Amino acid sequence: MNVAIAARRAIEALRNGVPNRFAVAELGSWQYQIEERFQELCKGASSGPAGMLIKGDFGTGKSHLLLTLQERARKNNFATSLVVVSKELPLGNPNRLIPRLLAQVELPDMVERGIQGMAARLQYSSPSFQKFQLWVNQWQFGSGWWPATLALYQRLGGDDEKLDAIVRFWAGEPTLKSSEVRRSLRDHGLAGAYPIGKLPPAESLHWQRLAFCAQLCRAIGFGGLVVLVDEIELIAQYSLLQRVKSYRVLGHLFGTTTLPEEIKKAPLVFVGAVTRDFERVILQEKGDWEKAPKIALQKHMSEEVVKAGMEAISQATPLRSCLEAREAIQSMWRRVADLYQKAYPDWVRPSPPQLPELYSTTTVRSIIRRWITEWDVRRYYSPDTEIVIVEDEAIKSTPTEELPELEEDEE
Structure with missing residues (x-):
């Protein structure tokens, strides 16, 4: 991607107070x-x-x-x-x-x-897969479904529809029925090696899916x-x-x-x-x-x-507050200025400013937006434009009102 475009995406995110991957890659954290x-x-x-x-x-x-x-x-x-x-x-x-x-x-x-995409990268002859398969076969959870579906995934070859159903089952969708799995096991000569029982309760099965995914990684x-x-x-x-x-x-x-x-x-x-x-x-x-x-x-x-x-x-x-991180904020100014220079190469870079007075309620977001707003004004109009900063960003707190639309059926 063009450097200027990536930089502008990052600056636009910071201008709106919402970080994205481009901004994070450039600025890091203190x-x-x-x-x-x-x-x-x-x-x-x-x-x-x-x-x-x-x-x-x-x-x-x-x-x-x-x-x-x-x-x-x-x-x-x-x-x-x-x-x-x-x-x-x-x-x-x-x-x-x-x-x-x-x-x-x-x-x-x-x-x-x-x-x-992860399942498609399995290399059946690799030591890491052999270790993964051994773990799956010895795992105490799942009533046999994990070793059975993994063995089928390895055997099915070009049957894209069945392979997709298995992967979607791993990902949390109810795509497999026990009768279908048993039939597929019989068709591939695996029925005796991989017996399956009743699916575990839904919540337990989902925790198993998370563990299976981590081991798949x-x-x-x-x-x-x-x-x-x-x-x-x-x-x-x-x-x-x-x-x-x-x-x-x-x-x-x-x-x-x-x-x-x-x-x-x-x-x-x-x-x-x-x-x-x-x-x-x-x-x-x-x-x-x-x-x-x-x-x-x-x-x-x-x-x-x-x-x-x-x-x-x-x-x-x-998190460390702004009051605890003055030196880090000065360093942040240089990084944000470097990013702004990449986004707008013709911009006349100013000398580092004195930090505004910091309070316990001062936010990183407000400081960065202040810098970018000032640079935007000077770039659009004149480097000598007089700028008056009005601090009007309200400090939010945890919302306390219970919202009926966030209610969920107990079932």
């Missing part, structure tokens, strides 16, 4: 301690899942940091999947969350997303799978019951002793982002610390897992 911890999590992924939650105010760079960690994961030879909690993606429902995660999986060297030469979840604070707008279900999922992802059995040995790294004030506004003032465990008991959910999810939010690692 959250060095979090990046170092993330590196350690990736190094230990081979021994099983690990995760961390980060927290910060609106505009302090949480989404930017997640994209930075995603880029770092790619450089560390990991597949990645980044999802944003939304009305269409309820955090508390693994039956919808995990298929979306699998659909968003990206490999460092592929543009396409999803398991289909290793089978094709990658370190594992990094899962990134943004805007977790949106669960504040869920009903209490849906928040409890969300805490349960967070407990499964970020708890140290509450991982689902299905994923305990999978090469997975989880990273999530939430607003800094979520604990105060929702867990304390709204009373979820006390209410959620009681609801969990009433609905036959694990009280321990729900508590682990809330504790993960409480113990989330805070």
Whole structure:
């Protein structure tokens, strides 16, 4: 891609306060301690899942940091999947969350997303595939479905329709029936070697799919799978019951002793982002610390897992504020100016400015937008144009109003 076009895409994203991959690649992050911890999590992924939650105010760079960690994961030879909690993606429902995660999986060297491209890269004679096949055959979960479908995928050859059905089953779609699988096994002389039972319950099956995908990443030469979840604070707008279900999922992802059995040995790294004030506004003032465990008991959910999810939010690692990172902001100015110069080569680059007075509420987003706005004005009009900056960016907080449209059928 043309350098100027890529730079303009990055500047446009920063101008609007929404980072993209181009901006992240140019600017990086100054959250060095979090990046170092993330590196350690990736190094230990081979021994099983690990995760961390980060927290910060609106505009302090949480989404930017997640994209930075995603880029770092790619450089560390990991597949990645980044999802944003939304009305269409309820955090508390693994039956919808995990298929979306699998659909968003990206490999460092592929543009396409999803398991289909990964499965197509399996090399049956490679040592990594042999190890993967051995793991699948010995896995205690799935009632025989995983070794059976993997063996069929290896044997079916040019039958694209059946191959596609198997891959879509791995990705979370109900594309296979036991009668069809047994028939295919018989047709290929595999019935005795790969007996299958009844499919596991839906939630267990989806956790198995996540573990299978992470091991599949290793089978094709990658370190594992990094899962990134943004805007977790949106669960504040869920009903209490849906928040409890969300805490349960967070407990499964970020708890140290509450991982689902299905994923305990999978090469997975989880990273999530939430607003800094979520604990105060929702867990304390709204009373979820006390209410959620009681609801969990009433609905036959694990009280321990729900508590682990809330504790993960409480113990989330805070982002460094602008007040703590003056030198890093000065360095950021030079990087943003370099990026702006690439986007607009004829621009007359000014000398570095004095930083504006920083407050605890000053956001990275507002500082970068201030620089770009000033440069835009001088580029359009005159380098000597007098500019008056009016600070009118409202500081947002975690939304507290429960929205009926985010309610979900309990079934």
